[in-house]
Amino acid sequence: MEPIIVAKNLTKLYDLRSSFLESFFSKEERYLRAVDNISFNIMPGETFGLVGESGCGKTTTGRLVINTIRPTSGQVIFEGRDLSTVRERDELKKLALKMQMIFQDPYEYLSPWLNIKDTLAEPLRIHNMLDEEKIEAKVREVMETVGLTPQNMILPKYSYGLSGGQRQRVMIARALMLNPSFIVADEPVSMLDVSIRVGVLNLLRELKRKFNLTNLFITHDIAISRYMCDRIAVMYLGKIVEMGPAEYIINDPQHPYTQALVAAVPAPDPAVKTQEIPIKGRIPTSAGKLPPGCRFSPRCPYGESCKTEEPGLVEYEEGRFVMCFRPLKK
Amino acid sequence: MSVLKVQNLKTHFFTPFGLVKAVDDVSFEMKKGKALGLAGESGCGKTTIAYSIMSLVPNPGRIVEGKILYNGRDLVPLNEEELRRIRWKEISMVFQGAMASFNPLFKIGDQISEAILTHEKVNKKEAMRRTNELLELVGIDSVRANNYPWELSGGMKQRSMIAMALSCNPSLLIADEPTTALDVIVSAQIMDLIKELRTRLDLTMLLITHDISVIAQTCDELAVMYGGKLVEKTDVSKIFTDSVHPYTTALIKAFPNIRSPKQDLEGIPGNPLDLMNPPAGCRFAPRCPHVQPRCMGDDPVLTEIAANHYVACHQWEEIYETR
Numbered sequence: 001m002e003p004i005i006v007a008k009n010l011t012k013l014y015d016l017r018s019s020f021l022e023s024f025f026s027k028e029e030r031y032l033r034a035v036d037n038i039s040f041n042i043m044p045g046e047t048f049g050l051v052g053e054s055g056c057g058k059t060t061t062g063r064l065v066i067n068t069i070r071p072t073s074g075q076v077i078f079e080g081r082d083l084s085t086v087r088e089r090d091e092l093k094k095l096a097l098k099m100q101m102i103f104q105d106p107y108e109y110l111s112p113w114l115n116i117k118d119t120l121a122e123p124l125r126i127h128n129m130l131d132e133e134k135i136e137a138k139v140r141e142v143m144e145t146v147g148l149t150p151q152n153m154i155l156p157k158y159s160y161g162l163s164g165g166q167r168q169r170v171m172i173a174r175a176l177m178l179n180p181s182f183i184v185a186d187e188p189v190s191m192l193d194v195s196i197r198v199g200v201l202n203l204l205r206e207l208k209r210k211f212n213l214t215n216l217f218i219t220h221d222i223a224i225s226r227y228m229c230d231r232i233a234v235m236y237l238g239k240i241v242e243m244g245p246a247e248y249i250i251n252d253p254q255h256p257y258t259q260a261l262v263a264a265v266p267a268p269d270p271a272v273k274t275q276e277i278p279i280k281g282r283i284p285t286s287a288g289k290l291p292p293g294c295r296f297s298p299r300c301p302y303g304e305s306c307k308t309e310e311p312g313l314v315e316y317e318e319g320r321f322v323m324c325f326r327p328l329k330k
Numbered sequence: 331m332s333v334l335k336v337q338n339l340k341t342h343f344f345t346p347f348g349l350v351k352a353v354d355d356v357s358f359e360m361k362k363g364k365a366l367g368l369a370g371e372s373g374c375g376k377t378t379i380a381y382s383i384m385s386l387v388p389n390p391g392r393i394v395e396g397k398i399l400y401n402g403r404d405l406v407p408l409n410e411e412e413l414r415r416i417r418w419k420e421i422s423m424v425f426q427g428a429m430a431s432f433n434p435l436f437k438i439g440d441q442i443s444e445a446i447l448t449h450e451k452v453n454k455k456e457a458m459r460r461t462n463e464l465l466e467l468v469g470i471d472s473v474r475a476n477n478y479p480w481e482l483s484g485g486m487k488q489r490s491m492i493a494m495a496l497s498c499n500p501s502l503l504i505a506d507e508p509t510t511a512l513d514v515i516v517s518a519q520i521m522d523l524i525k526e527l528r529t530r531l532d533l534t535m536l537l538i539t540h541d542i543s544v545i546a547q548t549c550d551e552l553a554v555m556y557g558g559k560l561v562e563k564t565d566v567s568k569i570f571t572d573s574v575h576p577y578t579t580a581l582i583k584a585f586p587n588i589r590s591p592k593q594d595l596e597g598i599p600g601n602p603l604d605l606m607n608p609p610a611g612c613r614f615a616p617r618c619p620h621v622q623p624r625c626m627g628d629d630p631v632l633t634e635i636a637a638n639h640y641v642a643c644h645q646w647e648e649i650y651e652t653r
Contacts (some may be wrong), residue, residue, distance in 0.1 A: 008503050053513040053516075088367070140518070143386045164602075193372055194581065195597070196542075196578070197597070198597035199598070201595070202595065222514070247592070264514045265514070266541070267546065267547065267588075268546050268570065269583060269587070270547070270566045271570075272589060273547075274520075277522075279515070
């Protein structure tokens, strides 16, 4: 089976030099390495998770994959087509039919000027897909799918009249209007209340099963990523440090950073005592200079030879990748 | 002995759009040296309880009824001057969103020693010495006292906030969502710190959070709120095996457990409560799987169903038996 997404050596740098003059005269190059030479594949029907703390580059990766920002170098290949070569407006429009994004904040991304009916109909109108009658039928059909009821009450409402959970369902419905084959979900439940979070997660799982959707699922919560994803990639300072099937990542993490992420999740049972977190310190800003050698080495409890040399992401068992010398030596 | 006793507390907000009963007839007790975790979704009234205890309820809210007994003394009728002697020295609070709670124009050390100088009769030098001690206590190098808040990371700001809350040796600490907006690993470190300080300083603590797992790891007792009411309260060790209220059970089920085999989670149907128009009867009834006609009209009261296990539910006996 061919992968639906191939990311090859993706890199995104942001120039930190503050002014044109500075960029003209200063010799020193200062970049924020938001995404630093990462590669991965996503198979059709798969949910692929990106996990990491804030600032690790997971959202930037999501945006690169969906082509809303362009990589500094590297490629994203979607269904065999290299996105960096797409220049024509019409072609971009066609791509938008197949790739959609669900954003973190349903309070911010819904227009306060459009009622729910128009919000959902908008994508169809932009793409001149259907006449008005059919549009309404389609809107109702998708609302049914995402559990937005009662329809007649919700359709004329504006986004501020809805609850957080309903808004996120509207966001999901809008992403589904054009029958995309690939969806990037960026922290879709982090703004939602605990009691409705699971409902939205279960909806996304059901949609995946029903329409064989492929998902890139971005979250900071490793417990949620296990619930949602088939495979997980853990990111640290712009790099994928570990990648593999979700159950392996959770139950047998190899990279010390993944181990710390798993240990940091509090157990919902007082009888189970949470393990001590093996790492100290905090994330250095990727804006400054990266530490020499492995970028995790300043916080690593093991760090030996890695102070000078950075390990590559190596497949040490079929389908399991890790960016660390230690598990490889065993 | 109980340090804090909240009796039939009602804190209401008189908004231009209508009356919001943010805290509606809540009673609970906190024993010395114990930690109580208060859980519930946003808007259930848990922060309003904290503000009521500190007498900091913002306008247009006010305590309309009830008593807050601190070591037997009612705090509700006290005037501002009397309250000032209790706040910080006796009861202190770590506020939600510590990042925004510091003044960006003053150094961290000065802000903490200001709290000491305001409340205690000490000179500047002594206050500064204690500030440095406090910073070391929460795991920050005391040279950082000379930094401005924006020079510290989120986790360090939160640690400084805790140092400030401890600056006048309070006996009761209220921590309102002390780890929201922090990264996962940092928040685990902060919770470890709070746990350690609690045993070391023999603090009584009220921990407010939406995450039941955090309470499981740090508290002795758990109280669950829904729509301004307390719906269940018991020992932390019991709540995960013996929870009775359908909302508590649903909340526990809503968190994926990373340490057990993968399971399907069940969401709670419906939408969070609109406190402006709460339903008659039990406020959870519209979302409850055990709902009976009685629940729609008749408001259940908090009853002790076993030793130190309180539940507000008409159906508790049926649930208890079928469990």
